[in-house]
Amino acid sequence: MVRLLTASLVLTGAAAFASPVYPADIQTHLSLSAPPPQSCSLCHVNGVGAVGTANTLFGKAMRAQGLVLENPTSLNTALDALATAKTDSDGDGMSDIDELKAGRDPNVADNADGGTGGGGGSTSPGALTYGCGSNEVPFLATGLGVLVLLRRRERS
Amino acid sequence: MRFVRSSLKFLAVAVLLSGSSAFAYPWMVKHNYGACGTCHVDPSGGGQLTSYGRAQADVLVQWKLHKPPVDKEQEVPRSANFLWFLELPDVVNLSGNFRDGVLVRPATTAMPVIPLIMATDLYATINVDRFVFHAAGGFGFRNEVAKAIVAPGCNPVTTSTGQCGPSFVSREFWAGAKFADEAVMVRAGRLNLPFGLRNYEHTSWVRALTLTDINVDQQVGVAVSYNSETLRGEVMGIAGNFQTGPDAYRERGYSAFAEYAIKPNAYVGLSSLIAASKADPATLAATTRHAHGLFARVAPTENFALLAEADLLAWVSLPSTDRLGFAAWLQGDYEIMQGLHVIGTLEGSSQGNAGETVPSLGGWLSASWYLLPHCELRLDNILRKSPSASAVDYSLLVMFHFFL
Numbered sequence: 177m178v179r180l181l182t183a184s185l186v187l188t189g190a191a192a193f194a195s196p197v198y199p200a201d202i203q204t205h206l207s208l209s210a211p212p213p214q215s216c217s218l219c220h221v222n223g224v225g226a227v228g229t230a231n232t233l234f235g236k237a238m239r240a241q242g243l244v245l246e247n248p249t250s251l252n253t254a255l256d257a258l259a260t261a262k263t264d265s266d267g268d269g270m271s272d273i274d275e276l277k278a279g280r281d282p283n284v285a286d287n288a289d290g291g292t293g294g295g296g297g298s299t300s301p302g303a304l305t306y307g308c309g310s311n312e313v314p315f316l317a318t319g320l321g322v323l324v325l326l327r328r329r330e331r332s
Numbered sequence: 333m334r335f336v337r338s339s340l341k342f343l344a345v346a347v348l349l350s351g352s353s354a355f356a357y358p359w360m361v362k363h364n365y366g367a368c369g370t371c372h373v374d375p376s377g378g379g380q381l382t383s384y385g386r387a388q389a390d391v392l393v394q395w396k397l398h399k400p401p402v403d404k405e406q407e408v409p410r411s412a413n414f415l416w417f418l419e420l421p422d423v424v425n426l427s428g429n430f431r432d433g434v435l436v437r438p439a440t441t442a443m444p445v446i447p448l449i450m451a452t453d454l455y456a457t458i459n460v461d462r463f464v465f466h467a468a469g470g471f472g473f474r475n476e477v478a479k480a481i482v483a484p485g486c487n488p489v490t491t492s493t494g495q496c497g498p499s500f501v502s503r504e505f506w507a508g509a510k511f512a513d514e515a516v517m518v519r520a521g522r523l524n525l526p527f528g529l530r531n532y533e534h535t536s537w538v539r540a541l542t543l544t545d546i547n548v549d550q551q552v553g554v555a556v557s558y559n560s561e562t563l564r565g566e567v568m569g570i571a572g573n574f575q576t577g578p579d580a581y582r583e584r585g586y587s588a589f590a591e592y593a594i595k596p597n598a599y600v601g602l603s604s605l606i607a608a609s610k611a612d613p614a615t616l617a618a619t620t621r622h623a624h625g626l627f628a629r630v631a632p633t634e635n636f637a638l639l640a641e642a643d644l645l646a647w648v649s650l651p652s653t654d655r656l657g658f659a660a661w662l663q664g665d666y667e668i669m670q671g672l673h674v675i676g677t678l679e680g681s682s683q684g685n686a687g688e689t690v691p692s693l694g695g696w697l698s699a700s701w702y703l704l705p706h707c708e709l710r711l712d713n714i715l716r717k718s719p720s721a722s723a724v725d726y727s728l729l730v731m732f733h734f735f736l
């Protein structure tokens with residue numbers, strides 16, 4: 177059992193359900209200054225990559241051009257095909273590839289910048305991040321405080 | 333200590349004589365037992381087992397070629413203890429949950445075989461009078477556990493791979509108090525969302541699309557649960573997942589379920605969830621997410637259980653976007669002999685996306701073997717077809733699960 181667990185730990189450097197290097201590959205292929213800020217959400221519904229969830233508008237457009245799991249070549253081919261076809265998944269007048277190069281979201285139509293495109297990047301809340309820091313401390317402190325009060329009341 | 337052992341013996345005998353068991357898994361409905369909190373620390377089921385639940389796992393779940401004579405069944409198995417041998421005082425409950433496996437996808441050329449670490453959690457629960465303090469902690473990799481990551485803080489965009497590295501994760505931590513002869517429990521902290529069948533297949537569409545799986549979809553909030561022989565339920569006010577940020581992505585709302593026992597072997601329930609965020613991770617638009625549905629657990633015979641759930645889904649992003657979808661799950665679990673299960677499942681879903689004229693469909697054929705105390709070996713053959721895919725996607729999941 178220990179051996180099995182150890183082997184699993186060692187082998188787990190590989191990707192699981194999604195395609196973890198794709199955001200970085202998009203940056204390289206399109207010569208962006210950074211990976212798309214949407215990260216997995218660019219293609220995956222609900223933000224976390226998993227098989228069967230590459231269903232955002234952009235994700236579907238990429239899959240229609242041959243994008244498959246764990247295959248960077250298919251990613252590059254699909255990006256090139258979208259660029260050639262000037263595909264505009266969200267219908268806001270700016271092509272998906274142009275939106276990515278402008279740091280915008282090709283899944284979100286946003287006509288606030290003049291009515292002919294612009295994507296949703298203008299109102300972006302920032303990239304989704306993970307890790308709690310001290311965010312939960314107030315909630316935990318409140319909960320514990322309530323329990324302490326209950327216990328004191330019970331004793332009295 | 334003697335009292336604990338005696339109590340366990342009494343409970344085990346009582347349950348065995350009545351032909352009942354506990355909800356270690358949803359299919360345990362076939363053993364006619366209604367109160368999840370008897371076997372689980374979480375009053376709505378799932379996760380860490382109580383000492384009684386550990387004993388039941390060995391008595392009623394573990395594979396046995398032949399059922400032992402009644403007088404031997406009355407002995408609480410020593411392997412029900414922590415680390416299979418260590419008897420802990422009543423106030424402390426320590427255990428762990430480990431699920432590892434391999435995903436095989438023959439049609440994928442780049443990585444047809446993918447090793448997986450699904451869970452590596454240690455659990456600790458302290459019971460002081462009516463008060464309960466519970467925490468789970470472990471480690472995970474990449475974005476499969478992103479929503480549960482505590483530290484180090486991770487921004488996939490800034491990493492060279494676009495993914496988070498090895499991280500400490502905590503799926504649950506909460507404090508609670510029991511009232512009304514333990515029928516009512518109030519909890520605050522990071523909790524599983526009370527919704528639908530609490531099934532372990534966390535990639536099933538009923539769990540993945542309602543965001544109520546017990547792998548990564550816990551949120552911070554306050555919950556009140558009720559458990560009796562015929563009725564159980566829980567209502568939770570959701571304050572958000574504070575292990576993600578910025579705040580615009582966090583959801584606020586409620587999640588709830590209620591389940592009623594029509595007969596000792598037939599349960600029906602309903603669930604409801606409404607949660608709003610200022611930015612949906614997929615669309616970045618302010619979105620209110622709805623999920624409302626029905627579920628049922630029925631055991632026509634002692635060896636067979638049917639589990640069903642159907643949920644209506646809606647994503648409302650005023651004023652222009654309003655998607656409607658659904659997720660459904662029907663599973664039959666047949667226990668060939670104690671500890672050896674064959675499971676067939678049908679599922680369907682729609683996310684209401686433009687051009688999605690037909691639903692996604694899936695089928696699972698699974699086998700589960702509880703070969704040793706606290707150990708399960710499981711195979712899942714999963715076939716799924718989405719409207720946009722030209723072929724059926726096949727994957728084989730081989731999972732080894734054990735708990736301390």
